[in-house]
Amino acid sequence: MMMMKIFLRTGIALSLVLLICLALHLPAAYAQNKPSRTPDIYFVPTPHDVVDVMLRLADVKKNDIVYDLGCGDGRIVIAAAKKAGARAFGFDIDPEMVETSRANVKKAGVENLVTIAEKDIFELDLRKASVVTLYLLPELNVRLIPQLDKLKPGTRIVSHDFDMEGVIPEVEATVNRRDGSISMVYLWTTPLKKITGYTPDRRIEITSELR
């Protein structure tokens, strides 16, 4: 009987210690997996056939360095490494997406070529990239212009679905997808060509008369 009581008390004490440890540890674990700030857009994947078109339009080759800004599950950087043998870097602000990307990179066996980093894309120096891929929002593309302006000449930028107001794309591709839907892909090559105003087809002078 005495032994039974000791067992029970020890069990209860141990359970309490365990609960306290969990209570202390859980918020820290949760905080670790929360983005440092609200992401500018949540994860929506680019379909694989559209990823293929983006990499083809950007003419990604083995010697390229590809940056995917907001890499989600890592599909673009993984495809760049697998299909072209390029070195690729994926950046995402969401630690969960970073974890998912890293797991996918490992599954695809391209850890030697692909690096995933938890970063805010608006704080990145992009100058090492020779190809930049985007699937963000039109206003986020525009917010990136000061960073894209610093890219080396000849760097290709491809964006799924969204253009960049004020910058003339080199190619605007309509992608007729196998499932019947349509996606857009835009290509720019640096230096970016800005729309600097407008030029009319003809300039004429007219003297008015009162009739």
Ligand SMILES: C[S@@+](CC[C@H](N)C(=O)[O-])C[C@H]1O[C@@H](n2cnc3c(N)ncnc32)[C@H](O)[C@@H]1O
């Ligand atoms: C629409 S998804 C695109 C994912 C991937 N590039 C693709 O095309 O499949 C956008 C990603 O950007 C990330 N994101 C949003 N704001 C960000 C920021 N400021 N810095 C880094 N990543 C960001 C989101 O977490 C999300 O995974």
